[in-house]
Amino acid sequence: MSTTPDPPAPAPRLRQRRIVGVSTKMYFSAARTASFVNALLTLLAAPDAHPLLDTIDIFIVPDHVALTAAVAQVVAAGQKVLVGAQNCHAEDAGAFTGEVSPAVLAEVGCALVELGHAERRRLFGETDASTAGKAAAVVRNGMVPLVCVGEVTRGGGVAVAVEEVLGQVRSVLEAVPEDAEVVLAYEPVWAIGASEPAPVGHVCEVVRRVRESEEVKGREGATRIVYGGSAGPGLFARLGGEVDGLFLGRFAHDPGQFYKTLCEVAEAPRLRES
Numbered sequence: 001m002s003t004t005p006d007p008p009a010p011a012p013r014l015r016q017r018r019i020v021g022v023s024t025k026m027y028f029s030a031a032r033t034a035s036f037v038n039a040l041l042t043l044l045a046a047p048d049a050h051p052l053l054d055t056i057d058i059f060i061v062p063d064h065v066a067l068t069a070a071v072a073q074v075v076a077a078g079q080k081v082l083v084g085a086q087n088c089h090a091e092d093a094g095a096f097t098g099e100v101s102p103a104v105l106a107e108v109g110c111a112l113v114e115l116g117h118a119e120r121r122r123l124f125g126e127t128d129a130s131t132a133g134k135a136a137a138v139v140r141n142g143m144v145p146l147v148c149v150g151e152v153t154r155g156g157g158v159a160v161a162v163e164e165v166l167g168q169v170r171s172v173l174e175a176v177p178e179d180a181e182v183v184l185a186y187e188p189v190w191a192i193g194a195s196e197p198a199p200v201g202h203v204c205e206v207v208r209r210v211r212e213s214e215e216v217k218g219r220e221g222a223t224r225i226v227y228g229g230s231a232g233p234g235l236f237a238r239l240g241g242e243v244d245g246l247f248l249g250r251f252a253h254d255p256g257q258f259y260k261t262l263c264e265v266a267e268a269p270r271l272r273e274s
């Protein structure tokens with residue numbers, strides 16, 4: 001009879017924490033950002049706050065001017081809400097008038113930086129290459145890049161969307177260390193600023209294929225994929241656990257609606273191990 005001990009059972013794959021956030025884009029005054037953050041922090045600290053909220057990551061992405069005040073509010077409240085920036089430069093310092101340094105963002109308590117949003121690509125000429133350079137800078141400064149990707153045109157189908165998205169993903173992932181944490185926001189351009197999100201079947205299939213791609217699957221660093229584009233309360237459960245969270249805009253600019261979405265994400269059943 002062999003005395004060789006059984007090999008240890010493989011460690012269960014860690015489930016990635018879900019992550020949900022909102023960008024205020026350039027919609028809010030500084031006062032409105034402060035009152036939004038205050039209302040959110042009050043809801044999160046209430047005695048009847050949803051008990052599962054601790055299981056998800058929550059972030060807000062205000063404009064650059066309002067960012068330090070938002071960080072101060074979060075710190076004063078002792079809440080674990082991450083504050084992100086909407087953009088940054090690829091260099092840490094230098095003669096770049098009007099730009100925002102990733103080193104300064106890190107210095108003031110910024111945790112993540114949104115990069116390559118469709119509006120920045122369309123209106124400000126940002127490209128995969130410039131986004132990749134910024135992603136490297138964000139990681140170098142100890143923050144997490146929140147990289148927006150998505151096909152421009154509606155109606156091309158899943159395969160066309162995946163090809164376009166994987167090109168965007170590849171250039172960013174090649175620019176950051178293998179073990180760097182990255183959040184990808186799948187935001188079909190045609191679904192941003194619309195009346196409703198992209199169809200659930202389309203989102204799930206694109207995200208599933210991106211997640212299973214060589215670019216993403218083999219990475220050492222955590223790579224979460226969230227959905228954005230006219231997202232709001234009621235959407236997450238319909239996505240059937242295929243995404244790791246949501247990146248919201250207009251439909252979460254009311255703190256109550258954002259909080260409602262956070263609770264929905266926190267309590268949705270976990271159907272996928274990842």
Ligand SMILES: O=C(CO)COP(=O)(O)O
Nearest residue numbers: 192193229230231249250
């Ligand atoms: O662009 C978005 C988040 O980055 C989504 O914005 P909307 O939800 O307002 O369409």
